[in-house]
Amino acid sequence: MHPADEHAQKLTLALRKYDLDHLIALLPDLSPSQPKHVLRAHLKFIFEQAQKDKLDLLHPPADFQTWLQEPLKRTRHPEKQAQPNTVHARATLLTRLYRLLQEEGLIQQQPLQGLPRPTVVPTKRLPHPDTVRRLHLQTQPDPALHGALMLIHHLAFTTGELLALEWEHVDFPRNELLRRRTASPLPDAVRQALERLADPQGGPLYASGKVLPYVTDQAFRQALWQASKDANTDLVPPATLRLAGLHANGQQLTSLQAGYIDDRAFEDARAVVAALSLEHQE
Known part of the structure; x- marks a missing residue:
């Protein structure tokens, strides 16, 4: 079979x-x-x-x-x-x-197409752009953590996707990253971060295995907490950093490139980000 x-x-x-x-x-x-x-x-x-x-x-x-x-x-x-x-x-x-x-081919049509849903009430606040910039600068000497933050910021990676990412998913010659059955173009900042990570492993064409060294979600969060402390910024959870990235770069991504297998969920996420952005400006 x-x-x-x-x-x-x-x-x-x-x-x-x-x-x-x-x-x-x-x-x-x-x-x-x-x-x-x-x-x-x-x-x-x-x-x-x-x-x-x-x-x-x-x-x-x-x-x-x-x-x-x-x-x-x-x-x-x-x-x-x-x-x-x-x-x-x-x-x-x-x-x-x-x-x-x-x-999977088990059903022909989406039975929940057009399903009514209540409006999401924002429960988070977007971090100030300066907080995000300081965190990015603070992590530059750490290729793994900086690479993780670039993937979150530019491609809306979740922590689960960060931990699962392998070098076979990265196609440097084509400047693409395979994600959820689609290929996302690599933004320059992400490509540069991944090249730094690949160099100690034989370079972009020969690196193999996991891209990032974090074995657990907690290990990644611990590294992020320490970097936030060193940068003298508030700790921003990965999910909130993802929202900040969608605010900054979401218009350049399709739903699949941003990690959403459902177009409506992607539009909902962008609507939440827009609402949080307005709230932040008030």
Whole structure:
């Protein structure tokens, strides 16, 4: 059996059994920046209700979007409803799930096309541009950390993607970086940072294995915390640095180049960034 066929069969079985844990394990691209327990928390009410109603998640009914409105809003407390940001996150994650199933060839059409979602309420503030510049300057003597920040700033990398990035994904002759089944042009700052990282490993054409040395998310965050301390700036979490990068460079990227497998999620992210930018100016 071809590996792709076997993978498709496993996905189908997980969906039929409403086996959310197995499904998440089979789809590492679902949301690389989020821990599995967070993904499970977002989707569990949908899968539990689908199992109770014997709803076929692989072939959802015509009224699927209407049916979703209740489990999307459910919480552990029957008298309470999930906050708009939580509902939005759940809807976005489920849309990504169906986009991946579509790419696997298991479904023909996206059943959540046009799904209504609540407006996201910004909960973060963009860092001041000077804070970002100081952090970039501070990390220049550290090729690994500087390279990581360039990938975040110019290509909206998540920490999960940073840890998973390998040299085989970087095509220096074509000046491209393979990302989510698409090739992103390498901005000059990113290419220069990657070349610095590749030089000790035999150069851009011979480097192999992982691009960055961080084994865990915590190791990367620790390095970022130390750099922020040395630069005498507030600690800016990687997710917020990503938003700052989208604010600065998002207009030059497609959704896939920015790491979003769902066009609507990308537009939502840019809308949040625009709202945060206006808030920052007030």
